Amino acid sequence: MIIDRVEVETINSFSKSELLKEIYGLIWILPILALLLGITIEVLVIVWLEREISASIQQRIGPEYAGPLGLLQAIADGTKLLLKEDILPSRGDIPLFSIGPSIAVISILLSFLVIPLGYRFVLADLSIGVFLWIAISSIAPIGLLSNSLSTVDIVEAQSKYGFFGWNLWRQPIGFLVFLISSLAECERLPFDLPEAEEELVAGYQTEYSGIKYGLFYLVSYLNLLVSSLFVTVLYLGGWNFSIPYISFFGFVQMNKIIGILEMVIGIFITLTKAYLFLFISITIRWTLPRMRMDQLLNLGWKFLLPISLGNLLLTTSSQLVSL
Template sequence: MILHITLKEKIFSLFFPIGLSKMVFSLLWIVFSIFVLMSGIIIAVLVIVWLERKISASIQQRIGPEYAGLLGTIQALADGIKLFLKENIIPAQGDHWLFNIGPILVLMPVLLSYLVIPFENDAILADFNIGVFFWIAISSIVPLGLLMSGYGSNNKYSFLGGLRAAAQSISYEIPLALSVSSIVLLSNSLSTVDIVQAQSKYGLFSWNLWRQPIGFFTFFIASLAECERLPFDLPEAEEELVAGYQTEYSGIKFAFFYLAPYLNLFVSSLFVTILYLGGWNFSIPFLSILNNFEPIFLITGINDVSRIVAGTIITLIKSYLFLFISMMTRWTLPRIRIDQLLNLGWKFLLPIALGNLLLTISLQLFLL
């Protein structure tokens, strides 16, 4: 039997002979992992912003960003630098504590969600046994930050935007959690790595998409609403609320609100890939079966680094497919009314997600 040695243990074996203690190496490994993750997130967000601008321009038959870098590729970076250098304005009559804490509570939970996302079996920052539950629990903090920001701004438009954000999040978090619960029942685990591995046996045919089509449909709509994407951008509807909870913000705090939806959209697309599209596994069953045999890797010379790179590329390709569909949805469908949004969540998605969960439980008990 060939024992599995993680990439971290192999790297540690290279540095341990020169006297580097295990505790020091663990601290350096944490710093290095966080640096790599944050760098990847920043690059991914810049790419997403550029893609959305180019795709929306193509849909509307215009050019889009063109002059800042090759085909406008650094336009998003230029906008970020501009926001960072802008003056930070605080309303004189607002609640300064809530006004300053709100953007942090909006951005930090989204960043923490990346801890439990596996890009490959060994490419995960924190492999919790309750990874999916951690994501759902930490994402429920975001509406509190939006509500605090709207209330602390002392602006009626901001306050209405915060109330809408809280109501929308509560309405769609429950169907989303029920959809994820069905996946957990099928995989018998809350770990994101275990959920992906449960879909690795037959490649494309092992995806939870085929076993949970109703759950996938519910998760897709609920994730768009959680990201406040059109047609669910009621909390910041420009025609009604100017910009909602972010009306009074400027500078770096506004940049937090600008980044959070894109980061959340990327997180949602990654979780769609993990939960329903097989994660980092190959879509072709033959190649997926070959991955289970260690001698094949020894013959072909595939090492841990190349395996992680290949798994990351496959994960990102699947995720960007979901991102493209989300962008097409934003620039295709009109914004719905607030009563239609709440009715869709409570009267349509919630019964469907609950029925899907009960059906999954029944089938699981029947197969035992």
């Protein structure tokens, strides 16, 4: 059977198109893999920072044997948890007990999809991205001021006046409420009542061991990282420079290399601002005592909630007056 030249070219073009589809499919996964790798590195850095800061506050020597300056201590701890025995409770719900840590990790990782880490670097620019954290009522005024619940739009709304355009200055009350609520949401001292190491050992995590306990340990730091990034995006201008009307690379959008460099600098600025909140939360953990349950309830219901609702009412009124 003889195949003419046209049929051969058709077969070759079809095979090339299928190959290109597979390549494009792999390229689409690369940003997700890069984000997961970056999150993993960030968690390792946060663990190392917390140990160094706590050692400095308590005037003792921190991790120093696992790698230079103890940088590999978190990896060593993770390896130890992987090698530990995975104990299952005899009278527990085994399927739910087993998938619980994975559900916790996945739910936190989904939050990273709507966080704009840099200029044009967000996996999902949802118009309702802030609804992931809308349970904290201090976020609502930010949506009113920005006329959007998209995290990218909120960052863009703070870019016009640089440092003076941050929502921190437009919503100082909301910022303080959000800061306190974020610490409580992350179950960090002085709000770590579900864990309470001195009284409850590790709270509900006591029943877990091995890799499952390691996943819950990972979730606590992922939650802290998400909170820090949301503080940066909602109140500290995200990836924007502090100087108004200046973008060092915005005038050369046609150059892809410069565009990538601008994105990298934006990610660096975002993470730098996020680490400021991380430093505050770590310092608070190792300096303040734990609150009692009644004190926490009084703080939430009698202080934070009324202030948040009053701030929301004030912001709504100011927006209506400006119309």
